[in-house]
Amino acid sequence: xxxxxxxxxxxxxxxxxxxxxxxxxxxxxxxxxxxxxxxxxxxxxxxxxxxxxxxxxxxxxxxxxxxxxxxxxxxxxxxxxxxxxxxxxxxxxxxxxxxxxxxxxxxxxxxxxxxxxxxxxxxxxxxxxxxxxxxxxxxxxxxxxxxxxxxxxxxxxxxxxxxxxxxxxxxxxxxxxxxxxxxxxxxxxxxxxxxxxxxxxxxxxxxxxxxxxxxxxxxxxxxxxxxxxxxxxxxxxxxxxxxxxxxxxxxxxxxxxxxxxxxxxxxxxxxxxxxxxxxxxxxxxxxxxxxxx
Amino acid sequence: xxxxxxxxxxxxxxxxxxxxxxxxxxxxxxxxxxxxxxxxxxxxxxxxxxxxxxxxxxxxxxxxxxxxxxxxxxxxxxxxxxxxxxxxxxxxxxxxxxxxxxxxxxxxxxxxxxxxxxxxxxxxxxxxxxxxxxxxxxxxxxxxxxxxxxxxxxxxxxxxxxxxxxxxxxxxxxxxxxxxxxxxxxxxxxxxxxxxxxxxxxxxxxxxxxxxxxxxxxxxxxxxxxxxxxxxxxxxxxxxxxxxxxxxxxxxxxxxxxxxxxxxxxx
Numbered sequence: 001x002x003x004x005x006x007x008x009x010x011x012x013x014x015x016x017x018x019x020x021x022x023x024x025x026x027x028x029x030x031x032x033x034x035x036x037x038x039x040x041x042x043x044x045x046x047x048x049x050x051x052x053x054x055x056x057x058x059x060x061x062x063x064x065x066x067x068x069x070x071x072x073x074x075x076x077x078x079x080x081x082x083x084x085x086x087x088x089x090x091x092x093x094x095x096x097x098x099x100x101x102x103x104x105x106x107x108x109x110x111x112x113x114x115x116x117x118x119x120x121x122x123x124x125x126x127x128x129x130x131x132x133x134x135x136x137x138x139x140x141x142x143x144x145x146x147x148x149x150x151x152x153x154x155x156x157x158x159x160x161x162x163x164x165x166x167x168x169x170x171x172x173x174x175x176x177x178x179x180x181x182x183x184x185x186x187x188x189x190x191x192x193x194x195x196x197x198x199x200x201x202x203x204x205x206x207x208x209x210x211x212x213x214x215x216x217x218x219x220x221x222x223x224x225x226x227x228x229x230x231x232x233x234x235x236x237x238x239x240x241x242x243x244x245x246x247x248x249x250x251x252x253x254x255x256x257x258x259x260x261x262x263x264x265x266x267x268x269x270x271x272x273x274x275x276x277x278x279x280x281x282x283x284x285x286x287x288x289x290x291x292x293x
Numbered sequence: 294x295x296x297x298x299x300x301x302x303x304x305x306x307x308x309x310x311x312x313x314x315x316x317x318x319x320x321x322x323x324x325x326x327x328x329x330x331x332x333x334x335x336x337x338x339x340x341x342x343x344x345x346x347x348x349x350x351x352x353x354x355x356x357x358x359x360x361x362x363x364x365x366x367x368x369x370x371x372x373x374x375x376x377x378x379x380x381x382x383x384x385x386x387x388x389x390x391x392x393x394x395x396x397x398x399x400x401x402x403x404x405x406x407x408x409x410x411x412x413x414x415x416x417x418x419x420x421x422x423x424x425x426x427x428x429x430x431x432x433x434x435x436x437x438x439x440x441x442x443x444x445x446x447x448x449x450x451x452x453x454x455x456x457x458x459x460x461x462x463x464x465x466x467x468x469x470x471x472x473x474x475x476x477x478x479x480x481x482x483x484x485x486x487x488x489x490x491x492x493x494x495x496x497x498x499x500x501x502x503x504x505x506x507x508x509x510x511x512x513x514x515x516x517x518x519x520x521x522x523x524x525x526x527x528x529x530x531x532x533x534x535x536x537x538x539x540x541x542x543x544x545x546x547x548x549x550x551x552x553x554x555x556x557x558x559x560x
Contacts, residue, residue: 013386021378022397024438033412035416096307115319119496130318197297229499264412268404271404
């Protein structure tokens with residue numbers, strides 16, 4: 001009798017420990033998403049006013065109006081470019097940190113964490129000083145007399161992508177590094193001793209074994225880029241707004257909650273699909289491993 | 294062999310360039326914050342601390358700083374407490390549905406902040422309330438919580454259960470075993486979680502813009518507002534100040550921790 005009572009208490013214990021966290025996640029994330037879904041069927045009357053007569057109007061508008069599709073396509077394209085460039089730029093440093101015999105490699109790792117401590121807003125606007133009319137590039141080119149007019153680089157799609165790469169790159173490098181660091185070095189030596197060149201050993205052994213980290217980095221970069229709206233706000237021009245800006249404007253400026261929630265649900269579902277496809281192939285554990293570093 | 298040396302040299306070069314890419318803009322902000330010019334960009338017209346002085350006089354900046362500080366501290370304390378409890382449950386116990394709980398906890402990381410922002414504000418509105426301070430605070434807790442759980446979880450996996458079992462078999466109760474054995478062993482991760490939660494809260498802008506009550510600014514939303522007007526030299530000074538604080542404090546903390554550990558092991 002005493003034993004079974006103890007085990008009942010024992011069974012309850014993890015749930016007691018989890019209760020506050022679960023309550024927070026359910027009340028602050030799941031329930032709001034549920035309400036959002038309901039609101040997407042409400043009818044918009046005028047700014048800030050909607051009525052709960054359920055209808056498909058917002059959804060019909062979303063699916064039929066090419067204005068929204070354009071935003072969706074642009075967001076997907078820019079996020080994909082950003083994620084791919086992050087992978088290309090992120091792989092060599094991750095490889096270097098994982099393979100180097102440099103004594104102070106902790107310093108390189110620390111430097112990857114440091115950007116996370118620096119305000120995202122400040123890191124983003126710092127690009128104004130690089131690409132702007134009075135920025136480093138234009139100021140030095142004009143100082144050297146190579147150009148007479150500043151080259152317009154800021155407030156373009158390129159500057160938005162640059163800003164997003166800047167903030168996503170540490171995630172990418174860390175994810176790839178975690179993967180590379182976990183590779184058994186004997187496998188690489190074995191490939192070498194069996195006659196592989198360095199490049200072959202990399203292509204046949206190291207690269208495939210680092211794919212989970214690379215995949216996690218790509219997913220994370222894509223999802224974070226596709227959800228962002230502050231970077232385009234700071235570094236983009238009027239035509240460089242992304243889907244996130246559309247949601248923000250619809251809700252905070254037009255006060256059109258039904259359409260705004262419809263668009264939010266769209267973003268959530270599309271990015272959810274990307275994550276699910278990913279986790280089927282790789283498992284979410286690589287993401288959590290990369291994040292907890 | 295020659296070819297592989299060249300390949301390695303190339304990797305080294307790219308690594309250097311990537312680090313340059315990551316830090317050059319930040320260093321430029323630091324340099325420009327001392328520019329005497331009344332415009333926020335190049336060229337440098339002289340060295341001056343003028344804009345730092347202006348900043349200290351700027352009441353709305355000081356107020357935003359205090360707001361962010363408070364929200365950050367409360368968020369960090371709440372998240373560390375409940376996040377550590379959750380991590381314990383996830384690592385030390387087996388229970389049905391654990392897989393789902395783990396997936397739910399990563400949720401706030403993968404759900405775009407825009408969606409989290411809209412959702413929570415809508416829930417608040419549906420409950421008939423206006424945006425308020427509590428909303429901002431709860432939102433920040435939601436954003437930071439997953440990171441604390443993940444960091445503590447990762448550390449806890451490395452702490453062998455035998456230590457706790459030894460304490461239990463020597464007559465300690467669960468709470469004592471946790472306080473005397475487990476807690477000291479996971480302390481570095483708990484502190485890291487605390488710091489991380491504070492940083493995430495202090496830094497958040499995308500979701501905070503939805504949640505902040507009218508008239509209330511956090512540090513990042515204040516900067517965002519200032520940016521809309523122009524790149525004033527004050528923003529550079531503010532940026533530089535925040536970089537020094539947010540990078541300096543954790544480094545100092547880390548160095549101090551290292552020092553105490555060294556002293557303890559010597560004693």
